[in-house]
Amino acid sequence: MKETNYWNYLKVEELLALQTGLGEDESGVGNDELLFIVVHQIYELWFKLILRELTFARNALSEDMPHDHRVAPIVRSLRRAIVIFEQANQHFRVIETMTTRDFLDFRDALTPASGFQSAQMREVEILLGLEDHERISLGNRCFKDALKSADGTPSWSSRRVEARIAQGPSFKDCLYEWLSRLPIVGTVDGFIGDYVRAIRDENRSRAQMLVECGLPPDDIERLAARRRADESNVEAYLRAQDDPEADMATRAKRRAVRAALLYIESYRERPELGWPRELIEAVLDFEQAFVIWRQRHARMVERIIGRRVGTGGSSGVDYLDETALRYRVFSDLWAARSLLLRKAAVPTLDPALEDR
Ligand code: HEM
Numbered sequence: 001m002k003e004t005n006y007w008n009y010l011k012v013e014e015l016l017a018l019q020t021g022l023g024e025d026e027s028g029v030g031n032d033e034l035l036f037i038v039v040h041q042i043y044e045l046w047f048k049l050i051l052r053e054l055t056f057a058r059n060a061l062s063e064d065m066p067h068d069h070r071v072a073p074i075v076r077s078l079r080r081a082i083v084i085f086e087q088a089n090q091h092f093r094v095i096e097t098m099t100t101r102d103f104l105d106f107r108d109a110l111t112p113a114s115g116f117q118s119a120q121m122r123e124v125e126i127l128l129g130l131e132d133h134e135r136i137s138l139g140n141r142c143f144k145d146a147l148k149s150a151d152g153t154p155s156w157s158s159r160r161v162e163a164r165i166a167q168g169p170s171f172k173d174c175l176y177e178w179l180s181r182l183p184i185v186g187t188v189d190g191f192i193g194d195y196v197r198a199i200r201d202e203n204r205s206r207a208q209m210l211v212e213c214g215l216p217p218d219d220i221e222r223l224a225a226r227r228r229a230d231e232s233n234v235e236a237y238l239r240a241q242d243d244p245e246a247d248m249a250t251r252a253k254r255r256a257v258r259a260a261l262l263y264i265e266s267y268r269e270r271p272e273l274g275w276p277r278e279l280i281e282a283v284l285d286f287e288q289a290f291v292i293w294r295q296r297h298a299r300m301v302e303r304i305i306g307r308r309v310g311t312g313g314s315s316g317v318d319y320l321d322e323t324a325l326r327y328r329v330f331s332d333l334w335a336a337r338s339l340l341l342r343k344a345a346v347p348t349l350d351p352a353l354e355d356r
Helices: 012-016 031-062 067-095 100-110 119-128 156-167 171-180 188-212 217-238 248-266 271-305 317-326 331-339
Strands: none
Touching: 031 067, 031 100, 031 119, 031 171, 067 271, 100 271, 119 156, 119 171, 119 271, 171 248, 188 217, 188 248, 217 248, 217 331, 248 271, 248 331, 271 317, 271 331
């Protein structure tokens, strides 16, 4: 048995021997390449912690326990993952001390290796609930192909990702299941009907305000047309009529989820909604930190390699910017932000329906 001390417990000797790249030792690794390796390794360790917290949060969310007991530790886990991501975003500053010329000295030797092959990053996405069909296509190559060995056989990386997929369900599935069962006063459809009417009333009074402010008639008509189109989109969205392919059960669940999101924030002063609201805010914070990671990575890449294509075969910065724009797992949480009303305009809950 090993003696208990700092270096044995943390395996410092082994850790410091892991920066050789593909060589036997560090003799062929210059200062910039060492920086490049260390920063990537640190990121992989942060991803490891994030995966731990997200897995815990997903599992806790799928357990059958009373609301508050279940939610508090999930929020704690998400908060830790958020802080990690926020810290990790700062590390791109460290790698930016390497200039384009410094990087080009060893870049060619890296091809076709790329962050595109980070299994843990894919696991974070899969665990969150990013679907295959939502991914940006790189020609006819699936993201899983990039994780395989060069001869197409499974690798350590591809096996990890397959195992993660097999572990399902995603955090999003569990969150949506929980949201769809959130008790609300009255019925989901009744609440949606009241909310759509309240949005219309609010829009009408704002339009009237514009008339009173003396806005030119052309502008008023243009804004009114836009308002009518927005209102019918909002109604179709809240009634889950925006996806004609979806079956009845899927639509009913979507309606319940979308209603719950508006309900939680609209009546947030109700004691039973305190923890649900914390949870929704934490999920939004997490996705925001992740999007910022993508944007920050893209700016660092642009600064170091400009608009060159990536070693992994993507268009480079354009591809990365597109992921920052399109990879939103919790789009309903973001959509709710466009629909929420000020406190005075929110429909009053019928006291006769309380505790039913
Ligand atoms: C000199 C520094 C870096 C450059 C020039 C760079 C460049 C790129 C490029 C061009 C891509 C797009 C895929 C491709 O065609 O290769 C990419 C993807 C990626 N990189 Fe980096 N990168 C750098 C550092 C890092 C660091 C420090 C990390 C931390 C783990 C990282 C993680 C990733 C991940 C996870 C992806 C996949 C993104 C996705 O597909 O959504 N990269 N990188």
